[in-house]
Amino acid sequence: MNYLLGLSRQIDRLNQHTGRLANIMILLSCLISAGNALLRYGFNLSDNWPLELQWYMFAVAVMFGASYTFQRNEHVRVDLIYGNVSERAQHWIDIFGIVVFLLPSTILFTWLAWDSLFMPSWRILEQSGNSGGLPRYPIKLVVPLGFAFLTLQGISELIKRFAALKGLVRIESKYERPVQ
Secondary structure, three states: OHHHHHHHHHHHHHHHHHHHHHHHHHHHHHHHHHHHHHHHHHHOOOOHHHHHHHHHHHHHHHHHHHHHHHHOOOOOOOOOOHHHOOHHHHHHHHHHHHHHHHHHHHHHHHHHHHHHHHHHHHHOOOEOOOOOOOEOHHHHOHHHHHHHHHHHHHHHHHHHHHHHHOOOOOOOOOOOOOOO
């Protein structure tokens, strides 16, 4: 179990970096948006690449931020029973959700995004259809990578939940019941 907890820490460290990158992308996207608005309305200058770069950065923020959000246990939950059960039962609910829903879907989406989205784009070195636009194939790599990071974080969370059931770690839970 110590080896698995070490693996979990490595995955957590990786996804802390993806979370930082997501934060930086949000900031840069805002700056580009403001700069683009200034150029467009202040100087009557515009181009397509800043707009495309903005949505590229937003895509990175969303796809890479998902695994970091999962690591911090800050995803939205549908609370039917979770808030009314013991911590041990919450761990079992999390394990069930990770094994039955998260891992199968993220593994499938990683494979589909790689095979059906990124690789066809990479093979033809897909470019934007807009004049002055950016290449499309690099941003399409973000989708399978984002799902792969989320898959890895799911494995890390699974390890931590089993370790918590054995009393080896304590899961920091920020779960708050919704306002009734």
